[in-house]
Amino acid sequence: MNIDVPNDLLELLFLRSAWGLDARRDLPPCDPAPDPGASQRPAWLGIESVWERMWDQATSDEGASHTSEGANFWGLQHGTAGIDLDALRHWKAVARRPVTDAQRNFGLSPERRNAEALRTAERRGLRRIILLPVIGSYREVRQRSLILSTTMYLDRASLTGALDEYQAS
Template identity: 25%
Template sequence: MQSTHPIPGDPWPPDMILSIEGAPREAVEMLWVRDAFELEADGDVPPPLIDTPAPAAHTLDETERVRWQAAWPALWARVVAHAGRPTDFPAVDRLWQRDLPQEERAALLAEVMSPSWREEFGDGVFDDASFRDVQERASEARRTARPHSFADLPERRDVEALVPAWRQGLVRIVVIPCRGAYVRSLGATGLLVTPEVRADSAAYRAALASFIPTSSS
């Protein structure tokens, strides 16, 4: 997101570039796992999904439940930390090189690709009617959503609060489809919010003002 036609006196700096990451796949998958399996995740974790998923078809035994509940918070932190970082386009370009050494390719993939529940626990858990329903509802919501002009975007509406956060390093806003108000800084460049926060000007301005860049999230 960037103002393509700078106007004298416009509060949007011509060099301010911001990306909005709406419902990253890996984050949504993890939120579905938590909600559909009713995992009790400790720590600073977001509220439930807006669209409550049906219970998963698979029933966890006690060993699985203990293992999944222990793994979820730390993996969630890694997933959203990655979502909050800007895309490393030079690394993506290097991955296309055919003569790239295997060790370098593996290191680049680890940098470019997000951690995920699939990576840790396999794809099988997502072969579930509950997850397919969540995907279909999200796809329908995107299809029917009213397109926004640049002038109508929440970031344009609240640009006075956005600029100071950008000057501190904010370049990526991650929106997760969870209920209520939830805000969290993601490392040096990202901010995690819910749709309710982004839709409400006062709440969004407070969220932007709360951005504190850190070396890790």
């Protein structure tokens, strides 16, 4: 089971916020909200549709295999013009912190506290949990993956509910 806060998705979330993109309206705003620094939206048409295509690719069940190769990174595909890389790096570290802190405490980690529900979901085909630093409770169920807000992951009842929902899919 892979439980991760993928770098490519963090980059895309940062850009959506920093550039004020009108993309994926169903996806809540970032939590914490990134400081865009000197980031400025590039002036090219169709940027939202390109962002959404990259998001869909990165969050697909097949997306995990592309992530390590950099196929889903905006900066590698389209360059870093308009991206304050220091602000991006800082926000990524801050956004990951609640998850890494929780996982460090092995005995009380969300995986440990929800071990039975995780095992059951794995038996039913769950292979990946994608964690997103967005406001509130957010959940998407895919064929072999769950996409959850950090808030849901850190809350035992919410994580159990999401795993149970996956089991029913």
